[in-house]
Amino acid sequence: MSTFGGYMPEFPDIRVDYFRQIPGRTSPLACFLSHVHNDHLVGLDNDRVKLPFVYCSAATKEILVRLEKRRDRLNLAQGILEKEKRTYKHLKNVLKPIPLETPTLIELAPKNEVRVTLFDANHCTGAVMFLFERENTAVLYTGDIRSEPWFVNNLTRNPFLIEYTSGMNTLDCIYLDTSNIGPMEFPTKAEGLKELIGKVKKYPPNTKFHFAAWTFGYEEVWATLSRTLDSQIHVDKYKIKLYESLRQEGSNGQLHFLAPEGPVLAGCVVGNSPKQGCLTTDKSVRIHSCEKGMGCSLYEEEDVVLIRLIISRLPSGVEVEEIGIGGGWGDLVPRHEVAMDFDDVKELLETVFAETEEPIVEDIRRMLLAELSSTAGAISLDGIPSVGDQISLKDLGESLLRKLAHKSSVVLDEKGLSTSQDDLLKVITFPYSRHSSYPELRHLVEIFKPKDVYPCTVNEENWYEGT
Numbered sequence: 203m204s205t206f207g208g209y210m211p212e213f214p215d216i217r218v219d220y221f222r223q224i225p226g227r228t229s230p231l232a233c234f235l236s237h238v239h240n241d242h243l244v245g246l247d248n249d250r251v252k253l254p255f256v257y258c259s260a261a262t263k264e265i266l267v268r269l270e271k272r273r274d275r276l277n278l279a280q281g282i283l284e285k286e287k288r289t290y291k292h293l294k295n296v297l298k299p300i301p302l303e304t305p306t307l308i309e310l311a312p313k314n315e316v317r318v319t320l321f322d323a324n325h326c327t328g329a330v331m332f333l334f335e336r337e338n339t340a341v342l343y344t345g346d347i348r349s350e351p352w353f354v355n356n357l358t359r360n361p362f363l364i365e366y367t368s369g370m371n372t373l374d375c376i377y378l379d380t381s382n383i384g385p386m387e388f389p390t391k392a393e394g395l396k397e398l399i400g401k402v403k404k405y406p407p408n409t410k411f412h413f414a415a416w417t418f419g420y421e422e423v424w425a426t427l428s429r430t431l432d433s434q435i436h437v438d439k440y441k442i443k444l445y446e447s448l449r450q451e452g453s454n455g456q457l458h459f460l461a462p463e464g465p466v467l468a469g470c471v472v473g474n475s476p477k478q479g480c481l482t483t484d485k486s487v488r489i490h491s492c493e494k495g496m497g498c499s500l501y502e503e504e505d506v507v508l509i510r511l512i513i514s515r516l517p518s519g520v521e522v523e524e525i526g527i528g529g530g531w532g533d534l535v536p537r538h539e540v541a542m543d544f545d546d547v548k549e550l551l552e553t554v555f556a557e558t559e560e561p562i563v564e565d566i567r568r569m570l571l572a573e574l575s576s577t578a579g580a581i582s583l584d585g586i587p588s589v590g591d592q593i594s595l596k597d598l599g600e601s602l603l604r605k606l607a608h609k610s611s612v613v614l615d616e617k618g619l620s621t622s623q624d625d626l627l628k629v630i631t632f633p634y635s636r637h638s639s640y641p642e643l644r645h646l647v648e649i650f651k652p653k654d655v656y657p658c659t660v661n662e663e664n665w666y667e668g669t
Contacts, residue, residue, distance in 0.1 A: 203241035203381075204346070206658035212339050212374050215310050218332065219345065221245030221253060230254060231310035234318070235297075236345025237329035238266050238418060249292040257308070259320060260299035261328030261461040264447035265418075266290050267297070275440055276495050302330065303362060319362050324348040325636050326419035327448070327461050333362065340366070342650065343377040344658075349638045349646040350390050358649050366650055373652035380657040381637040384571050386522070388514045388642070394634040395426045398509070401630045402430060405507060411630075412490045412500060413509040419636040420511075421463045424491065427509075428466075428480035433488040437481050438496040442468075445481060507628060513635040518565050521631055547571065 208220025209227060217230040222245035235258040236242055243266075245251070258266075267290055270278075274287040300306050305319045316336050323329040325346045332343045358367045365371045382388075389397075402411065413420075413427060413435075424435055448464035451457055459465055469479035485498055490506075492498045500506060512521040547570045555563045638646070647655060 204379075204658055205660050206377065206656075210334075210341060210343070210375070210377065212341050213316060213334050213336070215314065216316065216334070218343050218377075219244075221251075221256075222248075223251075231314070232257065232308060232316075234258065234332055234343075235262060235266075236323065236332065236343070237326055238262055238269065239326070239346065242345065243290075246293060247289050253293075253296055255298045256293065256296050257298050257300050257318065259302065259328045259330050259460075261448055261464075262330075263297040263299050264450075264460060265328060265444050267294050268444055268447055270440065272493075275438075275493070279496050303360070305335075305362060321357075321360070321363075324350065324353045326417075327421055327445075327463060329419075340371065340373050341375045341377060342366075342373055342652070344379050344646075346381070346636065347379045347638055347646075348391070348636055349642045351642075351645065352390075354642070354645050354649060357646075369651070373650050375654040375656055376647060376650060376652045377656045377658050378643060378647070379637060379659060380643065381659045382513070382635070383640050383643070383657075384568075386514055386516075386568070386639060388635045388639040389633040391422065391634055394632050395422065398423070398426065398630070398632040398634075399430050401632065402427065402507075402509075405626055408488075409507055410488050410490065410500065410503065410505070411507050411509055412492075414511075415491045420634070421467060423634060424480055425463070425466050427489050431488055434478065434480055434482040434484065435489040435491050436483065436485050436487050436498065436500075437490075438492050438498075439483055440493075440496075441491075442481055442483055445479075507626075507630060509630045509632070512631050512633050513637075514633050514639075516565055516568050518561070520565050520569060522569060524635065524637075544571075 204219060206219060207224065208217040208222075209224055210216070210218065214227070215231045216234060217224075217232075218234045219236055219242040221233060221243075223229065232254050233256040235246075235256050237259075246253075246256075246266075267288065269289050270287055271289055274283060274289075277283040278286060300318065300320055302320045302322060305317055307315055307317050309315050316334055318335075319333040320330040321333065323331050323345050325348055329345060329347075331345055331347065334341050334343065357363055360367075366373050405411075411427070411431070413423065415423065427433075428435055445464070445467045448460045449457055449468045449470070450460065457471055459468075459470075464470075465477075465479065467479045467481050470477050485492075485500070490498065490500045492500065494501055511524060513524045514522050516522065547567070550570075551563055551567055555566065
C-alpha cells in the first residue's frame with residue numbers, strides 16, 4: 203500500500219494522494235488524486251475539512267462520489283439502513299476532472315501556475331499518472347502503475363513525454379509505485395488472460411464460475427471471461443451503479459463514456475439499438491463476481507469453480523499471491539498475517555530450515571521475500587491452519603512447509619496430472635498483477651533517466667537506498 207505523504211518539494215503548493223494536514227507545511231493550493239483505491243484517499247472522507255479543488259480523471263470522480271463502505275452496503279442489503287450512505291458524496295463540487303493527455307495550466311495563485319498532464323496508468327478504471335511542469339522543473343508521479351513492456355514502449359512515443367524520453371529534457375524526479383521490489387518477474391496481463399481462457403474452456407458448458415474481484419483493476423478479466431464463456435457476469439447492484447456511472451448522456455441525447463471499458467461493462471447504444479454490457483444483476487448466468495452477503499444463492503452451491511488471482515509463480519511452480527496491496531471498494535476481505543522483517547526471514551531460514559534441501563529453502567526464501575516486498579512487513583497466513591494470536595518461528599516454518607507442499611501439489615494437478623472431467627480443479631488460478639514487477643520498474647525508469655527516484659511504497663524500517 204502507498205506510504206507517500208503527499209508532499210513534493212519541487213511543487214510545495216500542491217498535494218497528491220494524501221489529504222490530511224502535514225505538520226510544518228502550509229495548506230495546499232490544489233490537490234490531485236490518481237485513483238480510487240483506499241490507500242490513496244487518506245483524509246478525503248473528512249467532510250468537516252475544507253479542501254481546495256481536487257483534480258483527477260473524469261472516471262475517478264464519478265466512481266469516488268458513489269463509493270460506499272462494505273459495512274454500510276451490508277446494512278442496506280439487510281434493511282438496517284434505509285438508503286445508501288456514500289462516503290465521499292460531499293466532494294462532488296470539489297473534484298475537478300481533467301481529460302487525459304491534455305496539458306492543462308492550473309492557476310494556484312496570482313503568478314503561480316503549474317501545468318499538469320494526465321496519462322493512463324494501466325492499473326484500474328480511472329487511474330492516472332501526473333506530469334507536473336513549471337519553467338525548469340518537471341516531475342512524474344506514477345500513482346499505482348503496471349509498466350508492462352508495451353506500456354513503456356508507448357510512453358516513449360507519447361508527444362507529451364517524448365522530450366523526456368528522448369533526452370532533450372530530464373525529469374527532476376519520478377515518484378514511483380514500488381509495491382513490488384522483490385527478485386521476481388511477472389507474466390504480462392495478456393499472458394495471464396491467455397492462461398485463464400485455456401483453463402475455463404476445459405469445463406462443461408453448464409459449469410458455474412465465481413471470480414473474486416475484490417477491488418478495482420480487474421475489468422479486463424470480466425470482459426475476457428464474458429467473451430470466452432458467452433455469458434454475462436452477475437454482480438451486486440452496487441457494482442453495477444459504479445460502472446454505469448462511466449456512461450453519461452449528453453445534452454443532445456448521445457451517450458459518451460468516461461473510460462474505454464465503459465461500453466463493454468455498462469452497455470451502449472448502436473444506432474437505435476441498446477446493447478447490454480457484460481455486467482448484470484441477473485443471478486441465473488454462469489459467471490458470478492458478486493459479493494458475499496448480498497443475497498446470491500451461488501454461495502450455497504457446491505459445484506462452483508472458483509477463479510482466484512496470483513501475481514506470479516516461482517521457478518518451481520509455487521504460486522505467489524498478491525498480499526496487502528491497496529484496496530478499493532471500502533473494506534478488504536480480512537487476511538491473516540504475521541509481522542516479519544528481513545532479519546526474521548534470515549533467522550527462519552538459518553534455524554528452522556538448516557537441514558532442509560537447498561531447492562526447498564530457496565523456494566521458501568523467494569516466497570517470503572516476495573510477500574515482504576509487497577507489504578508493510580507481514581507474511582500471509584492464509585492457507586495455514588489457525589494458530590491463535592502467537593506463532594513461533596519453528597511453528598511458522600513447519601506451516602510454511604505444509605503451505606509450500608500444498609501449492610506444489612496444486613501446480614502438479616494444473617500441469618496435467620488431473621486430466622479427466624471428474625478431476626477438473628475446483629479452484630483455478632491465473633497470474634494477473636495490477637502493479638509493476640521490479641524489472642518493469644527498472645525499464646520505466648531507464649527510458650526517462652531522471653535525476654532522482656522517490657519510492658512511494660516502502661517499509662520504512664527495512665528500506666535501503668540501494669534497492
